[in-house]
Amino acid sequence: MDRSSITKWLLLGLAIFLFWQYGRKAIGIGPTANEHQPINIFADVSAPAARIDEQLCQLETGDFKAELSTRGASLRHLTLKGANYYQTNEKNQYDRTGTMDLVTTTSEARMPLRTDLRDPDGAAAQQTAYDDLDWKLAAHDAQSCTFTYADPTTSLTKIVRATGKPYQLEVDLKVQNLAAEPKKHRLAIEQTSFIKKKDIEAGFMRRQSEHTTETMSSAGDKTERQAPTDFDPDSFKKKEFTTEGWRRGPGDARFVAVSTSYFSKIAIPVEGPATPAAETRIEDIWNPIFVERAKDPELGHIYRARLAYPERELKPQESVEYKVLTYNGPKDRTHLAAVGHGATDVLNLGTFAPIARALVWYLTWLFHLTGSWGVAIILMTITVKSALFPLSLTQIKSSIAMRKLKPEMDALNEKYKDDATQRGLATQELWKKNGITNPVLGCLPMLLQMPVWWALYSALQTAVELYHVPFGPFIPDLASPGKYFIIPIVLGASSFMQQRMMPPQGDAQQQKMMMYMMPAVFTAMMLFLPAGLGVYMLTNTWLGIGQQLLVERYLKAQANSPGTIEVREKTEGGGGKPTPTLGKGKARVRG
Numbered sequence: 001m002d003r004s005s006i007t008k009w010l011l012l013g014l015a016i017f018l019f020w021q022y023g024r025k026a027i028g029i030g031p032t033a034n035e036h037q038p039i040n041i042f043a044d045v046s047a048p049a050a051r052i053d054e055q056l057c058q059l060e061t062g063d064f065k066a067e068l069s070t071r072g073a074s075l076r077h078l079t080l081k082g083a084n085y086y087q088t089n090e091k092n093q094y095d096r097t098g099t100m101d102l103v104t105t106t107s108e109a110r111m112p113l114r115t116d117l118r119d120p121d122g123a124a125a126q127q128t129a130y131d132d133l134d135w136k137l138a139a140h141d142a143q144s145c146t147f148t149y150a151d152p153t154t155s156l157t158k159i160v161r162a163t164g165k166p167y168q169l170e171v172d173l174k175v176q177n178l179a180a181e182p183k184k185h186r187l188a189i190e191q192t193s194f195i196k197k198k199d200i201e202a203g204f205m206r207r208q209s210e211h212t213t214e215t216m217s218s219a220g221d222k223t224e225r226q227a228p229t230d231f232d233p234d235s236f237k238k239k240e241f242t243t244e245g246w247r248r249g250p251g252d253a254r255f256v257a258v259s260t261s262y263f264s265k266i267a268i269p270v271e272g273p274a275t276p277a278a279e280t281r282i283e284d285i286w287n288p289i290f291v292e293r294a295k296d297p298e299l300g301h302i303y304r305a306r307l308a309y310p311e312r313e314l315k316p317q318e319s320v321e322y323k324v325l326t327y328n329g330p331k332d333r334t335h336l337a338a339v340g341h342g343a344t345d346v347l348n349l350g351t352f353a354p355i356a357r358a359l360v361w362y363l364t365w366l367f368h369l370t371g372s373w374g375v376a377i378i379l380m381t382i383t384v385k386s387a388l389f390p391l392s393l394t395q396i397k398s399s400i401a402m403r404k405l406k407p408e409m410d411a412l413n414e415k416y417k418d419d420a421t422q423r424g425l426a427t428q429e430l431w432k433k434n435g436i437t438n439p440v441l442g443c444l445p446m447l448l449q450m451p452v453w454w455a456l457y458s459a460l461q462t463a464v465e466l467y468h469v470p471f472g473p474f475i476p477d478l479a480s481p482g483k484y485f486i487i488p489i490v491l492g493a494s495s496f497m498q499q500r501m502m503p504p505q506g507d508a509q510q511q512k513m514m515m516y517m518m519p520a521v522f523t524a525m526m527l528f529l530p531a532g533l534g535v536y537m538l539t540n541t542w543l544g545i546g547q548q549l550l551v552e553r554y555l556k557a558q559a560n561s562p563g564t565i566e567v568r569e570k571t572e573g574g575g576g577k578p579t580p581t582l583g584k585g586k587a588r589v590r591g
């Protein structure tokens with residue numbers, strides 16, 4: 001198999017990956033167009049007919065400002081502090097004056113940190129009469145809010161406090177049965193987000209948006225991620241779904257989360273009478289006046305991830321307490337590690353996670369050294385390219401030798417144009433005679449770089465350190481595609497130049513196709529991928545071109561230097577007849 005064949009297979013694999021990432025959306029693969037999920041959105045929620053006036057409680061730390069409501073004792077707003085944490089609009093345009101609010105739901109029954117104590121499948125002796133409760137704000141300061149609820153049968157106290165650690169809130173809940181008979185409750189506390197489909201698919205050629213969201217459940221030793229396609233109408237028939245229509249992870253919950261590319265809201269069980277289950281659900285929000293979901297311009301999804309504790313019966317005057325730790329902020333590796341409980345698993349680093357973690361660590365170290373994330377990416381690329389140079393050197397030498405053999409290769413292709421087997425054998429013999437490494441081995445550096453490339457792609461997709469960080473006049477954000485498509489154009493031109501330097505092999509039409517296809521693929525890729533990855537690929541391409549030119553110059557200088565030994569025939573006088581050589585296997589020293 002020659003290099004052009006291997007390159008074609010690599011391109012095929014890349015095309016499959018790009019289709020899987022982006023193409024399915026473009027051609028509409030997903031839920032059936034006119035079929036609804038078998039769940040009653042909001043129909044299972046009850047609230048008292050007469051509501052008490054809402055009160056708000058604000059918490060503020062150096063990292064965020066939170067606002068909680070007595071309607072459900074849940075979050076209404078959580079805005080992040082920080083120069084780079086501003087929101088982009090539905091067209092992926094920046095609004096540096098706006099603040100980023102991690103609370104995107106508006107329905108009382110779908111707010112983050114809402115406390116649900118009723119079990120729809122439970123007995124009639126429920127501890128509370130309603131799902132949505134009107135709490136009272138009993139006490140508050142800058143670091144904590146204390147909510148209480150009381151009726152003839154129930155006393156509830158819920159305290160939400162800042163822990164003092166970055167982006168963390170702690171929820172303490174005490175449930176006491178005041179009735180003369182036993183009462184049952186089932187605690188569920190969740191994290192939620194609402195995202196419109198048009199916000200996710202906004203941008204040129206449906207470029208993946210930073211608003212792309214997933215739910216996560218970590219239970220036992222397994223962490224699972226879910227997208228809307230995992231909650232198609234038929235999915236609810238699977239065994240992992242409960243009778244309430246929630247997807248339950250196997251084993252005891254470690255945490256649940258709702259995450260975008262760069263931010264996450266996590267809930268972690270800390271204390272309680274039993275270990276909860278990790279459950280997720282993504283609900284279609286689809287106006288029924290539209291027969292097909294695709295026709296609804298406001299089509300969206302509510303992403304829900306909850307800790308569902310087992311049903312608990314309390315005797316008269318008995319009480320029980322629960323404690324849940326939450327993280328609501330950027331997917332910063334240092335902050336997530338401080339949370340513990342496996343929270344760093346919200347970072348989706350893909351198949352090559354160990355490599356990605358090492359690259360991010362090294363990238364962060366280079367940033368602290370240089371003060372620029374763009375320069376750090378360039379230096380990291382130089383490091384990787386230098387480490388692989390010994391392998392690249394073999395490929396470069398082979399490519400130079402192949403270029404010199406082009407006339408003989410052309411003669412072989414013409415001589416055996418109708419016999420591919422014989423042509424291959426003759427080609428192998430020619431390579432062996434001239435000491436040329438099989439081009440398959442020449443592709444080894446490319447193959448070794450593929451895990452690095454995929455790992456870096458995964459790392460940059462979650463590297464909030466690069467979020468809204470500019471680099472130069474044409475890159476306003478290293479975490480999203482650059483401005484004016486400068487990087488795709490320059491990368492395509494550089495790739496074309498690199499292809500022109502490669503030795504010709506095989507069929508001429510295939511050579512021509514590869515010369516134009518490879519640059520076209522790289523150009524198209526960078527229309528979708530983060531600019532930080534473009535900086536890596538562009539630097540890597542230029543380094544490859546530089547290495548090729550330097551090695552060629554060095555070998556040419558070596559060939560022309562005095563003392564080079566060359567076996568040759570000597571022509572005599574004007575007769576034009578060759579004189580006998582110095583003897584078989586002997587050499588004449590030139591110069």
